[in-house]
Amino acid sequence: MEQTLAIKIERLQGQLTELGAVNRAPDGSCRRVALTDADAMGRDLVRSWMRDLGLTIHIDRIGNVIGIRGGQSEGRPVMTGSHVDTVATGGLYDGAYGVLAGLEAIRVLNEVGLKTQRPLAVAFFTNEEGVRFQPDMMGSLVYAGGLSVEEALATKAEDGSVLRDELSRIGYAGTMPCGEIQPHAYVELHIEQGPVLHTAGEALAAVDFLQGISWQKVTITGVSNHAGTTPMRLRHDAGYCAGQIAAFVRALATRMGGAQVGTVGSIQLQPNLVNVIARKAIVTIDLRNTNDGLLAEAEREVRVFLADLARTEGVTIESVRTAQSPSVAFDVHIIETIERSAKRLGYKSIRRMTSGAGHDAQMLARICPTAMIFVPSVDGVSHNPREFTEPVHLAIGANVLLQTLVELANE
Amino acid sequence: MEQTLAIKIERLQGQLTELGAVNRAPDGSCRRVALTDADAMGRDLVRSWMRDLGLTIHIDRIGNVIGIRGGQSEGRPVMTGSHVDTVATGGLYDGAYGVLAGLEAIRVLNEVGLKTQRPLAVAFFTNEEGVRFQPDMMGSLVYAGGLSVEEALATKAEDGSVLRDELSRIGYAGTMPCGEIQPHAYVELHIEQGPVLHTAGEALAAVDFLQGISWQKVTITGVSNHAGTTPMRLRHDAGYCAGQIAAFVRALATRMGGAQVGTVGSIQLQPNLVNVIARKAIVTIDLRNTNDGLLAEAEREVRVFLADLARTEGVTIESVRTAQSPSVAFDVHIIETIERSAKRLGYKSIRRMTSGAGHDAQMLARICPTAMIFVPSVDGVSHNPREFTEPVHLAIGANVLLQTLVELANE
DSSP states (O other): OGGGOOOOHHHHHHHHHHHHTTTOOTTSOBOOOTTSHHHHHHHHHHHHHHHHTTOEEEEBTTOOEEEEEOOSSOSOOEEEEEOOOOOTTBOSSTTHHHHHHHHHHHHHHHHHTOOOSSOEEEEEOSOSSOSSSSSSSHHHHHHTTSSOHHHHHTOBOTTSOBHHHHHHHTTOOOOBOTTOSOOSEEEEEEEOOSSHHHHHTOSOEEEEEEOEEEEEEEEEEOOOEETTTSOGGGOOOHHHHHHHHHHHHHHHHHHHOTTOEEEOOOEEEESOOTTEEOSEEEEEEEEEESSHHHHHHHHHHHHHHHHHHHHHHTOEEEEEEEEEEOOEEOOHHHHHHHHHHHHHTTOOSOEEEEESSOOHHHHHTTTSOEEEEEEOOGGGOOSSTTOOOOHHHHHHHHHHHHHHHHHHHHO | OGGGOOOOHHHHHHHHHHHHTTTOOTTSOBOOOTTSHHHHHHHHHHHHHHHHTTOEEEEBTTOOEEEEEOOSSOSOOEEEEEOOOOOTTBOSSTTHHHHHHHHHHHHHHHHHTOOOSSOEEEEEOSOSSOSSSSSSSHHHHHHTTSSOHHHHHTOBOTTSOBHHHHHHHTTOOOOBOTTOSOOSEEEEEEEOOSSHHHHHTOSOEEEEEEOEEEEEEEEEEOOOEETTTSOGGGOOOHHHHHHHHHHHHHHHHHHHOTTOEEEOOOEEEESOOTTEEOSEEEEEEEEEESSHHHHHHHHHHHHHHHHHHHHHHTOEEEEEEEEEEOOEEOOHHHHHHHHHHHHHTTOOSOEEEEESSOOHHHHHTTTSOEEEEEEOOGGGOOSSTTOOOOHHHHHHHHHHHHHHHHHHHHO
16 A cells, blocks of 8 residues: 555655745755744744644644644554754754654645544654754653753753743743653655765665763963064963864874764954964864764863863863763564565665664654665765755655655554 | 254153043953044044144045145155054054154154245044955045055945045045155155064164065855765855965965965955855965066966865855055165164164065156155064064164154155
């Protein structure tokens, strides 16, 4: 029976484009940073589509939105979903694809009148990107019990705004306790956001593993002084330290090799003037590895380096951890269900791969059997307006998701 | 006769404090960036003091303000002065001290009724710091014919504002052609802004040399991408390049040694997010040396490094020179006059030293005999609210300036 089900790619693409048009920049960037007005507009749009499909919509206290399609029985739902917030200059597909493909799957089932045994749920989780408020993947983390809702609501942004207020302001401070709807299983469809599938010319992967992530914000306090009159040996230059950190993180990741990556994506200097030695620098460090032991070793090396740098340069260096999540092994049964679904659609043997990015699925994995499906990103580009996935791959991923959901909901 | 003349330090300190109070920050920073409202308020205040002293005030087309005290004859005036703009977080003394000490000298001469042979002039030059509009030392550069007034007026700030409009807006678009008043000589009194005099425990120096300065703004364009999924070897990371440049500039200056200094004071990344590889970085480089050949060699090394970095990292790097001034040897006759003045006040032998900072005096040196007087900066701190010079040193410097002006105006 399930083999005959097929999503309609034009509808999925249409909704991706319509959602992406919300507050889109002239350069094509999607700009729906979590808990901004643009995020609210995106959420409202997706919620209206959930309503059109006849889903029962729940909003929990952290603003996660869950649309339920009833099953023949009243058990735990099989859940899919992702997020609809973006980074400040994001692309069309990151997050939105998983949510809208879930809705397209429901749409197909509605059209053929197929009622699964278990209910189906499509969710979008609050603040996956962690741009304004940290940690990232916050909504799903709270959903899975990894962070108390009170703590999450009290989070402050750089601009001083409090998450609780922003959530109320945009109209998404729901009343349902977080995690009240316990999924039977969770499957998330996402673009790879890396080059592996595109480079290999493959259409699809089952994600069996997700690397550990460590973020820290490092504040260096030196002494501001005149750039022309201060001898090199008498400097306490926070800007130089920032530069050394960026250089060290690259060298560390390269030296460790394997799955280790490291990024200094943000540097802010004060007073940030051509002829003034910087008094202060704030630098972020993003470290990831599939091996939690190696990730901890990378963190330790950074710690030693920062201590040495503080001593050598006569500056003070403070580091605050802004996010940390260990690596996650996904559920074998869900992975095999994805592989069977792919096989029914003609993909005999699909790659099992590790995700380099964090995803809401890693949080859901704490409370139910979970796995992910990846489709290629052209040139591996993501978090960028040039993010692109071929429509044929979008369709394949959505069809495998549909098959997987139906099989899990009928088991 | 001149030995009996003496400035009153309370008056000089009072005016330094009053000017410094304009738009002062809670942390004590003076914030009178050139051509802002705060700069206008500072200018208005100093102009009112010039009026109180009976000076004839001229404003030229680039906004330089020159107050003239008539002499017994009508020849070229002996000029002193400096600037009243500050960096974004500046101190009380940089620039302001030279201008207000000049006014205090005039005040003493008015009180004793001493009329010099030549007229005396006290000037403050527009935009010495070069924070919003580049190049720095702009007003004196135009005054000395090193930059056309039209070109200077057309200068654009980062925020898109045009210097001509800002100058009109703050009411300082004068009508006098720049450089119309040709000085007989120029003497500038300034705090050292470095640690030499303070460390040596000396009260005074004659400045005989000023190091060459080279500024460039470097723009690195890489590829924005996901920090977790992009393998290290596939990155084109503008943030990493910014860090490498900061590290290289320090290493270069340290390796060259001698008088070479180098600073990366400003770094701006885009999109500047923890989990996104930076697409773009804008980095400033400030290089200085007393030896123009070595400074050119430092510039050449930076050029080679940037070309290598662009090739290695697969990014494009463009560099624009935002300021460049060769080293300047000051006039021996003026230096000796300063030394004689110091000797009359009991300072038998004062140090001759090189200035590490740029000063308006280096521009005036193009059109008349010029030298400078330095007093100590405590701990060498400058461009910082902690900038401080002991009142006793402020008084000594101002008295030597007074003596020097009188001797030059009577020769």
